[in-house]
Amino acid sequence: MAILSEDELIQIRRHLHEIPELALHEQETHDYLLEIIKGFKQDYLTIEVPKELPTAILVLIKGRNPQRTIGYRTDIDALRVEEKTNLPYSSKHPGVMHACGHDIHMTVALGLLNYFSEKQPQDNLLFFFQPAEESESGGKQAYEKGVLQGKFKPDEFYGLHDNPELPAGAIGCRMGTLFAGTTEVNIDLWGKGGHAAFPQNANDTVVAAASLIMQIQTIISRSIDPIQSGVITLGKIEAGTIRNVIAGHARIEGTIRGLTQKMILHIDHRLKDVCEGIARSYNMKVKLDLNQGGYWPVENNPKLTKNFISYMKNNPKVNFIETAPKMTGEDFGFLLAKFPGTMFWLGVGDPGAQLHSATLKPDEKSVQRGIDAIKGFLINRMEN
Numbered sequence: 001m002a003i004l005s006e007d008e009l010i011q012i013r014r015h016l017h018e019i020p021e022l023a024l025h026e027q028e029t030h031d032y033l034l035e036i037i038k039g040f041k042q043d044y045l046t047i048e049v050p051k052e053l054p055t056a057i058l059v060l061i062k063g064r065n066p067q068r069t070i071g072y073r074t075d076i077d078a079l080r081v082e083e084k085t086n087l088p089y090s091s092k093h094p095g096v097m098h099a100c101g102h103d104i105h106m107t108v109a110l111g112l113l114n115y116f117s118e119k120q121p122q123d124n125l126l127f128f129f130q131p132a133e134e135s136e137s138g139g140k141q142a143y144e145k146g147v148l149q150g151k152f153k154p155d156e157f158y159g160l161h162d163n164p165e166l167p168a169g170a171i172g173c174r175m176g177t178l179f180a181g182t183t184e185v186n187i188d189l190w191g192k193g194g195h196a197a198f199p200q201n202a203n204d205t206v207v208a209a210a211s212l213i214m215q216i217q218t219i220i221s222r223s224i225d226p227i228q229s230g231v232i233t234l235g236k237i238e239a240g241t242i243r244n245v246i247a248g249h250a251r252i253e254g255t256i257r258g259l260t261q262k263m264i265l266h267i268d269h270r271l272k273d274v275c276e277g278i279a280r281s282y283n284m285k286v287k288l289d290l291n292q293g294g295y296w297p298v299e300n301n302p303k304l305t306k307n308f309i310s311y312m313k314n315n316p317k318v319n320f321i322e323t324a325p326k327m328t329g330e331d332f333g334f335l336l337a338k339f340p341g342t343m344f345w346l347g348v349g350d351p352g353a354q355l356h357s358a359t360l361k362p363d364e365k366s367v368q369r370g371i372d373a374i375k376g377f378l379i380n381r382m383e384n
């Protein structure tokens, strides 16, 4: 195979968009990626599917005169979102959508891999197609299961996330923290169900959950320094079965965000206090389960990121935009705590939509522009 044209890349992206899969279940995506990668020139490639993480793919391109192994990571999973774009290549998997743009991420990675499989790089290049970014901490799992060891250990690591607010193909980055750390929150309340007409004989978890949700709102406004930042979003609540039965169980699911680990732990701590208070005042069992997994703050390495920004800023073909930190989470944060590197944004020019929205329609021009900018950076990095 020769170097893929922009049209061919867009066809690949559209196919990936049609087959979104949830974390750790990315089998069709994995098989399609592998089929494409096996179609590339194989002379310098070593391809491995780690048995410890079977939907992942590692591809090492042997360098001409390697001084280091440069890692490039893309995530491959999708979200439980029902697509509403009306695109002819909309998701064929009901209730699941590439609403976070990982189809764009994968296509950019394939474009880079395709280019360097034809034009052997100076350094070794490692491509990591990582499952489970949206949940289940695929990056942390890969690290802890020893997937990124031996010849697959990067000396430095790069990865991107698409950004609908930035123009298509623009590169966004900053020194320091790019993304927040997150903690997944699950709260179960157990009271006593009963007849709607006899609340005195029951212990209503809907009322307790409502009170808990309102008290949680005071954590950000009253317990943290307003100059610092944090978020608690409770995205899901379930309780009861029918209007005239008092619910004996309620469940709330949410996520905590903070730009430093200290802030996340502080919010975690306050949440525990509030849950304990609700348990006491409503006389019911409240179980709080907090799980940070691998969603650590994404801290860019100072030296490598300075070099990355300097290349992007000084390249007249790149629209570089210095960005503020965002409260999105990313399990690349865990990998950047283990390997020095840089995470950056790729603009996909869809300012009317947000990540995770059912109408997200990334501008496909971002794919080729992203490949060109990152390819230029990688070549420059290998030469310096």
Ligand SMILES: CC(=O)N[C@@H](CCC[C@H](N)C(=O)O)C(=O)O
Pocket (backbone or CB within 6 Å): 100, 133, 134, 135, 136, 161, 182, 183, 184, 254, 255, 256, 295, 327, 328, 329, 330, 331, 355, 356
């Ligand atoms: C870029 C992005 O949207 N990432 C996700 C990461 C999920 C974090 C974790 N599962 C949580 O919800 O806490 C995000 O929601 O920011």
